[in-house]
Amino acid sequence: MSWEELYSSAFKKVRDNIASVGRVLLAYNTNIDAIKYLYGRDLEERVNKEGVENVLPYSEELPERITSVPELLGSILWSIRRGKAAELFVESCSTRFYMKRWGWDELRMGGQVGIMANLLGGVYGVPVIAHVPQLSKLQAGLFKDGPIYVPKLEGGKLKLVHPSEFSGDEESCIHYIYEFPRGFRVLDFEAPRENRFIGAADDYNTNLFIRDEFKSNFEGLADSSELAIISGLQALTEENYREPFETIRAHLEVLEEKGIPAHLEFAFTPDETVRREILGLLGKFWSVGLNEVELASIMDVMGEKALAEKLLANDPVDPIAVTEAMLKLAEKTGVRRIHFHTYGYYLALTDYKGEFVRDALLFAALAAAAKAKLGDVRSIDDVVRAMDVPVNEKAAAVEGALVKEYGMKDGIGEIDGYQLSFIPTKIVAKPKSTVGIGDTISSSAFVGEFALRE
């Protein structure tokens, strides 16, 4: 079958079965995204004002967190030069104020939980329970209609309500997103592709604050769920990870005990200690989702420096290096499913077999292309509107390498007892937005897989 045919049939299968998926528990990070589309001249003027020599070092190597305006601007340049995403915590109040005055073009739902809640609950109609650390009116207004619930304590009793019915005006947690298109020019740099840099002015998600409603009632919340997706660990640091990690470990044990598959949405985690700790927790997860920067950063803490470099050396990313890295990760941690996504293709390594793994990836790629093309996907039927987006041509060479190395056929191969699934993605040439696209990919593929298992 051609990839177009595989795409079309995978979409139909997932659409017809998605209603069979039970409740998905989403924890822990939800915030408000303030999006700013960068202008070359504006950015250059700002860099010059701070002094190019003060800014450029951070475009070579990212700081661990942002404590000054030159660090902010340098980090933005780091992303532009590489066409790669990065996210850092903004610690200083004066830099937060600078960002606020620089302003934004639009406000959107942010945080993996928020984005996935809107996609799964608001678009696919899959019921979700979401952890929202702070539910301000602004935050509540960003949730779509649909089976999206947050726990609320009323007279000592736990109720599940839509965020718009929570009616407690808590704080707003704002993440500033600086987006740039492919070919964006500033100083001597040109962005090889569209992407963005994120500065988080947020003390709740960054400390992985977990609400009492979740802490004291987790068993009950888990009981009413079929799947779980965990995210938000990326913001932690060596100083603050211990307490939330204890809670997370306890939550994972509850999920494991109840046989609820949990997916970890790994995101760029600048702190090495935290990355190591996440690696230590990975065996408690069924599944993990990550991109090339994230996989390389894990290889780094596993002592696989050469492999880490290889993952970032080529465009498109060398699929043999990716497979090697995924195998090492699976063997070290025992995680059952690893879903890798990069610009142009996805790979999944699973300790179980079946075409449904590949088909779920295809559904996810279609959903991602729909999001890139339309900006907002309103219903599952909107997803199919990405069918006319062409399959990435560069992925043919990637597929060729996989066929040669692992005898892959129709995107499915076998290696060391694992199934390796591959798909070329559909790439939207002029995307409306790429924010949250990774979350769309990972949650669609994970939930899609369970829709197809039934």
Ligand code: ADP
């Ligand atoms: P995020 O942090 O937004 O979730 P990730 O790096 O995790 O970002 O995911 C970005 C992914 O989105 C890439 O790996 C790629 O597969 C996909 N993607 C990026 N740009 C496009 C595009 N223009 N069309 C389709 N898919 C895209």
